Amino acid sequence: MSTAFRIKDLRVYTIKPSATAGTYFKPGESRHWLVDTLISNPMSGYPKYREKRSSWGIGVLGAIVVEIETEDGTVGVATGSGGPPAAWMIKHHFGRFLVGEDARNVNMIWDQLYRSSLPYGRKGLPVMAISCVDLALWDLIGKVRSEPVYNLIGGLSRDEITFYCTGPEPTATKAMGFWGAKVPLPHSHFEGEEGLAK
The missing domain is CATH 3.30.390.10 (Enolase-like, N-terminal domain)
Structure with a gap:
């Protein structure tokens, strides 16, 4: 060998x-959007932990x-x-x-x-x-x-790769040059039909 x-x-x-890792922050927010904004998550079924992912330890x-x-x-x-x-x-x-x-x-x-x-x-x-x-x-x-x-792992398959960005502000991702955005959903099935309709 x-x-x-x-x-x-x-x-x-x-x-x-670190809750401030990264550079993509929601305007007007001091903490990272992924941690401290309302996003449907595995703990959304418990009102105490619904508002912020940081509340349940993500x-x-x-x-x-x-x-x-x-x-x-x-x-x-x-x-x-x-x-x-x-x-x-x-x-x-x-x-x-x-x-x-x-x-x-x-x-x-x-x-x-x-x-x-x-x-x-x-x-x-x-x-x-x-x-x-x-x-x-x-x-x-x-x-x-x-x-x-x-x-x-097999060689080049294309010359360029396009990316989308996950974030709360689709217009911000477009301004950064991404072709699309994946927007996190704030509400889930835990909130019933009313939550899903929001």
């Missing part, structure tokens, strides 16, 4: 939650940064969600499946991480942690090969 691909070290960092865990380093010193980096619990899982559980392995074995590594986490999860936090490790592996392989990741 080439030392360029043999994993030597795995590092995980946590990032504190984003409370924070984020993580994963670095995977090979024996030749190349480092793959990725960011993800899950905060300290995901960081613990990656460092204390998943590390055994990474250090000493060939980073090119991304399918095998993903399968081992997923299967080994089955006793405590098939979705949610474990999958967020696995996702971040997976992204760091792809970043690492691309850096070692001096190729963009799209070349590693």
